[in-house]
Amino acid sequence: DSGVTQTPKHLITATGQRVTLRCSPRSGDLSVYWYQQSLDQGLQFLIQYYNGEERAKGNILERFSAQQFPDLHSELNLSSLELGDSALYFCASSRAEDTGELFFGEGSRLTVL
Amino acid sequence: AQSVTQLGSHVSVSEGALVLLRCNYSSSVPPYLFWYVQYPNQGLQLLLKYTSAATLVKGINGFEAEFKKSETSFHLTKPSAHMSDAAEYFCAVTLPGRGADGLTFGKGTHLIIQP
Numbered sequence: 001d002s003g004v005t006q007t008p009k010h011l012i013t014a015t016g017q018r019v020t021l022r023c024s025p026r027s028g029d030l031s032v033y034w035y036q037q038s039l040d041q042g043l044q045f046l047i048q049y050y051n052g053e054e055r056a057k058g059n060i061l062e063r064f065s066a067q068q069f070p071d072l073h074s075e076l077n078l079s080s081l082e083l084g085d086s087a088l089y090f091c092a093s094s095r096a097e098d099t100g101e102l103f104f105g106e107g108s109r110l111t112v113l
Numbered sequence: 114a115q116s117v118t119q120l121g122s123h124v125s126v127s128e129g130a131l132v133l134l135r136c137n138y139s140s141s142v143p144p145y146l147f148w149y150v151q152y153p154n155q156g157l158q159l160l161l162k163y164t165s166a167a168t169l170v171k172g173i174n175g176f177e178a179e180f181k182k183s184e185t186s187f188h189l190t191k192p193s194a195h196m197s198d199a200a201e202y203f204c205a206v207t208l209p210g211r212g213a214d215g216l217t218f219g220k221g222t223h224l225i226i227q228p
Binding site: 002004031033042043045048055056090092094100101102103104105106107 | 145147149154155156157158159162203205207211212213214215216217218220221
């Protein structure tokens, strides 16, 4: 158990819809990272928050957005969903930012039909 | 920008045989290097990391990796494979001071263990 909690574990929705994925980091971790994993693209970094502020942006689509709340949990919002958005979405948290060690949740599997 | 290349998307070994998963990196300065493992239906977890101390790094579950600057490599090895080692393995790189912010993952190597 990494200490990072993600909900929901599975989500099935239709094209054009909007979903929200939730992440609770390990106790004491200020940084939250979102990754997308798919068979064709591999593991792609989407966005990072540190103590409520956006810190880094990766390959995140404009249809996607995220935020980190004062209690440090984070949400990833995916809108106008397309078939190609079907993937495993991981949240990770970090405390020791200087070493690069990440603790991953078990992921949210999104299926868009 | 730094990057890693994992040679072989799939590697198959027999139970009890040597495991060798290859990773080569590209970086303008000495990097920090990591191996993560992803078991089926789970998130990634850290196997081991190199952060400029000893070049031979020992990790969990009997795995180790050696940083070779002359070869720009950080290959992962285990002397004797076990069925429970079947998983996806990711090599990752970042720069000192960048930490997890600059972490870049390879495409992964799927390790198959034959009985």
